[in-house]
Amino acid sequence: MASKGKAFVVLALIAIVVFALVYFGISLTSNLGKTDTQISSEDAAKQLDKLYKNISVSTAEPVKGQIDLDPADVGDSLPDISKFPVSVENTTDQFVEIFSSTEKSGTDMDGWLNEVATAFNQAKIKVNGKTASVKIRNIASGTGADYIRSGKYVPDAFTPSNELWGEMVAANGVQTKLVSKRLVGNVAGIVSTQAKYDELIAEYGSLNVKTLTDAIANNQVAMGYTDPFASSTGLNFLVTSLATFDSQELLGEKAVQGFEKFQANVPFLASTTLQMREAAKTGMLDAFVLEYQTYVNAADFQSGYVFTPFGVRHDSPLYALGKLSKDKQDIIQKFADFVAQDKYQKTAEEKGFNGLDDYKSEMDAVNGKTLASAQKLWKEKKDGSKPIAAVFVADISGSMGGEPLNRLKESLLKGQKFLGRNNSIGFVSYSSDVAINLPIGKYDTNQQSMFVGAINSLQASGGTATFDGIVVAMKMLQDELAANPDVKPLIFVLSDGETNEGHSLKDIKGLIETYKVPIYTIGYNANIKALQSISSINEAASINADTEDVVYKIGNLLNVQM
Numbered sequence: 001m002a003s004k005g006k007a008f009v010v011l012a013l014i015a016i017v018v019f020a021l022v023y024f025g026i027s028l029t030s031n032l033g034k035t036d037t038q039i040s041s042e043d044a045a046k047q048l049d050k051l052y053k054n055i056s057v058s059t060a061e062p063v064k065g066q067i068d069l070d071p072a073d074v075g076d077s078l079p080d081i082s083k084f085p086v087s088v089e090n091t092t093d094q095f096v097e098i099f100s101s102t103e104k105s106g107t108d109m110d111g112w113l114n115e116v117a118t119a120f121n122q123a124k125i126k127v128n129g130k131t132a133s134v135k136i137r138n139i140a141s142g143t144g145a146d147y148i149r150s151g152k153y154v155p156d157a158f159t160p161s162n163e164l165w166g167e168m169v170a171a172n173g174v175q176t177k178l179v180s181k182r183l184v185g186n187v188a189g190i191v192s193t194q195a196k197y198d199e200l201i202a203e204y205g206s207l208n209v210k211t212l213t214d215a216i217a218n219n220q221v222a223m224g225y226t227d228p229f230a231s232s233t234g235l236n237f238l239v240t241s242l243a244t245f246d247s248q249e250l251l252g253e254k255a256v257q258g259f260e261k262f263q264a265n266v267p268f269l270a271s272t273t274l275q276m277r278e279a280a281k282t283g284m285l286d287a288f289v290l291e292y293q294t295y296v297n298a299a300d301f302q303s304g305y306v307f308t309p310f311g312v313r314h315d316s317p318l319y320a321l322g323k324l325s326k327d328k329q330d331i332i333q334k335f336a337d338f339v340a341q342d343k344y345q346k347t348a349e350e351k352g353f354n355g356l357d358d359y360k361s362e363m364d365a366v367n368g369k370t371l372a373s374a375q376k377l378w379k380e381k382k383d384g385s386k387p388i389a390a391v392f393v394a395d396i397s398g399s400m401g402g403e404p405l406n407r408l409k410e411s412l413l414k415g416q417k418f419l420g421r422n423n424s425i426g427f428v429s430y431s432s433d434v435a436i437n438l439p440i441g442k443y444d445t446n447q448q449s450m451f452v453g454a455i456n457s458l459q460a461s462g463g464t465a466t467f468d469g470i471v472v473a474m475k476m477l478q479d480e481l482a483a484n485p486d487v488k489p490l491i492f493v494l495s496d497g498e499t500n501e502g503h504s505l506k507d508i509k510g511l512i513e514t515y516k517v518p519i520y521t522i523g524y525n526a527n528i529k530a531l532q533s534i535s536s537i538n539e540a541a542s543i544n545a546d547t548e549d550v551v552y553k554i555g556n557l558l559n560v561q562m
Contacts, residue, residue, distance in 0.1 A: 044514045045478070051503060051511075052475045055468045056433040065452030067445070068417075075150030077414055077552045084143070088117040088136040094127065096156035096324075096331045097135040099144040101232065103161065104184065104316060104353075105136050109297045112184065112351045113159075113316075116344045117335075125334055132331045141165045142230035148174055154321055157332050159183055161232035161291070161314045164239070164371055171368025175322050177329075180336040182315035184345070185354040188233045189309045191280070191295060192287040196221060197306040208362075209237070209310045210244040212287065213262045224268035224288040226276050228378055229559055232314060233273070233289045239374055240311035243363050250366070251373055260381050269382065271541045271557055279539045293352035309359045312366075379420070379559070388561075389440055389480045389487040390419075391426040391473035394458060395495035395524075398431070401460035404524040408494050411522070411554045412455050418558040419443050424487065426476050427454045430469035431462030432501050440480045465502030466495055470512075470519065470534075477517060490561060491519045493534065497527030505533060512537045520561065522554060 087105045090097075104113040114136060121133040139147075141160035147153045149172040157179070160166065170176040190212060192200070197207055200221070204211040215221045226234035242250045245258030268285060270276035273294065280288050281300055290298075291314055295307050320332050338344070348354050366374075394408060419425060425447060426440035437454035441447045470493065477489040499505075512519065518540035521531035528544050535542040543553050 044511055048471070048475055048478060048511055051471045051508065055465075055471060055502065057472055058433065058435050059439075060435045060437045060454070060457075062438065062450045063453035063457050064449045065454075065456050067449050067452050074146050074552075074555070075152045077555045078147060078150065078152050079552055081137075081147065081153040084137055084139040086135060087111070087114045087138040088121070088134065090135040091121045091133040092131045094130045094327060094331070095133040095135055096328050096335070097137060098157040098159060098318075098332075098335075099139050099148070099155045100136050100159050101141045101144070101161045101316065102138055103186070103291060103293055104159075105138040109293075109351045112348050112353065113339075115347065116339050119344070120335055120338050123338070125338070127330045127334065128327050130327075132327075132334065134331070134335050140230060141232045142227075142235070145169055148172075148321065156322070156324060156328055157318060157320050159316050159318045161186070161316060162188075162236060162312050163315075163317050163365060164235050164312060165232065166317055166319050167366060167368040168371050169319070169321070169368070171372065177320040178317060179320050179332050180318040180340075182313075183318055183336065183339050184316050184348045185357055186314040186316065187292045187309040187356050187359050188236045188311050188314050189290060189292055189295065189307045190287050191290050191301060192306050192308065194304050194306055196286040197308075207306075207308050209240045213241050213244050213258070216265050217258075217262045219265050222267050222284065222286045224270060224276055224279060224285045225266070226270045226273055226289060227556070227559075229375055230271070230556055231273060233291055235371065235375070236311040236314075237289050238378055239366050239371065240363060242374060242377075247363070250370060251377060256377065256381070259377070263382055264386075268539065269561070271561075275539075275541050278536075282539065284539070292355055296352040296355060309356055311363060312361045313359065383488060386486055386488045388420070388423040388490055389426075389477060389484070390423065390490040390492060390561075391428055391440065391476050393469045393473050393491060393493045393495075394427070394429045394455075395464060395466065395469070395493075396429045396431050396458050396460050396462075397464035397496075397498075398461050399464060399496050399498055400524065404496055405458060405460045407524055409455050409458060412494070413452060415554040415558050416448065416451060416455075418555055419448075424480065424484075425451055426473070426480075427451060428469055428473050428476070429454075429458055430465055430472075431460075432465055433462075434465065434468050434472045436472065436476070440476055463501040464495075464499050466493070466497075466499040467505060467508050468502035469493070471503060471508055474508075474511060474515060474517060478515070489515075489517045491517055493519060493521045493531070494524070495521070495531065496524050497521075497530040499530070509537065518561075520557060522557075 100113050103110050117134050117136045124131045145165045145168055148169050200207050200215055216223050225237045228234040228238040242255045242259055246252050246255035268279055276288050295301055318336050320329055421443055423443050424440050425443045427438035429435050429437050438450050473491045516538055518538045519534050520540045521535045521542045523531045523544050532542040
């Protein structure tokens with residue numbers, strides 16, 4: 001009997017061990033090939049529903065507002081020019097003001113032109129018997145071109161990063177004279193990881209924009225580039241990529257079809273070079289665009305990356321603008337000659353300029369009207385066949401009362417003109433509770449009217465449950481995706497960044513990571529770090545929108561993303 005009892009115990013133990021092995025084997029193999037995020041996504045819908053049920057959500061009665069059907073006017077949204085700092089002041093009454101791109105009129109390694117301009121002013125050079133000087137204003141090429149083309153502010157001279165902006169300014173009817181084709185040498189390029197570079201060389205024999213667009217179209221490369229409305233490198237990349245599909249007719253059917261196929265596989269569009277660099281640091285991109293001078297000065301890219309130049313050169317041409325007096329024309333010419341001196345060009349080399357001088361432009365100059373049409377094409381085709389579904393989430397807590405809420409309304413009312421008609425838009429507002437002011441719907445004239453009405457009806461009071469507002473927006477988007485799986489979801493949060501009620505970021509961070517919905521944040525007198533922590537989860541931009549330029553910044557953001 002004892003031996004039978006022992007045998008029974010042994011059999012029972014064997015059965016338990018076998019059961020455990022089978023159970024854990026099934027459990028283990030069922031998760032093979034899955035990341036932590038993929039596994040957690042199976043429970044994401046349940047978690048989202050649970051969070052949503054804990055929030056007090058109401059649906060507001062739609063209110064129609066008066067809409068303006070005129071197209072967006074960039075000039076209307078531009079802030080006062082004083083928003084953009086003067087990096088070198090004129091020292092005499094006889095002077096010229098020059099708009100300069102930021103890579104040469106900034107600080108430290110980006111401050112080369114400031115040093116030369118300061119030396120020019122100290123040299124007390126005379127024009128027509130009077131001492132002359134220059135005034136340098138630090139402003140991005142695309143933004144500078146917006147001021148000039150709109151007529152809101154036209155300086156005496158303009159030195160953008162490349163000649164494409166000069167062509168666009170001239171095409172707008174501004175009197176433009178090329179004084180110097182090159183103040184300092186630079187090029188745009190594709191920065192790729194060494195591993196991806198080696199892979200593409202092995203398959204295509206070389207790396208250039210043509211082979212890169214082919215590889216992207218074949219879904220072999222995760223590539224990012226910058227806004228061609230604002231970024232010199234982004235505009236250069238746009239026209240260069242179009243030329244790879246049809247060099248004779250950049251806007252022809254062949255080029256458009258090729259661009260659509262390529263663009264459908266581009267995972268990331270950055271509003272600024274800074275945002276592109278931050279995204280690149282995550283290691284999620286195989287390749288991205290950058291200027292050479294920025295590349296050689298960036299410690300993050302000194303090993304494990306390869307730089308391949310493309311497109312027109314970025315040699316900082318200098319243009320005289322408008323009907324200038326002979327004295328002003330002479331000052332501009334003398335400044336161009338002064339800059340060309342060997343000692344200042346050597347200083348430029350120390351700051352990363354004048355590298356890759358052997359590189360010749362792979363395309364001819366593109367006229368301004370073609371460039372403007374290329375930008376318009378990009379706006380229409382950048383999302384491929386995927387329309388966007390976006391929910392705007394507005395903070396109407398008591399802390400937003402007064403000027404912050406007024407600026408939020410103004411920026412949305414003007415920014416909504418940049419929303420594409422093929423996209424779908426929803427609107428949510430929150431304080432202690434959350435209100436769905438406008439369910440997601442196609443952005444036709446009727447939806448636009450209700451969007452405007454919802455904005456105008458906002459009033460501030462109560463606490464701040466920011467993450468409850470985001471949860472409601474995510475629920476709306478998941479419902480929209482269930483009905484229309486091809487849409488690309490986005491969230492825009494407009495807030496002062498302070499959260500004192502409802503759920504926390506910790507409660508919803510996993511959901512944001514799982515659903516991979518980019519959350520763009522715009523701060524009004526805000527706790528910017530709090531907003532950046534939200535946007536950084538899925539590599540979206542966070543804008544610190546102060547009084548002067550909130551409308552312009554949001555217009556640019558919506559133009560790129562919508």
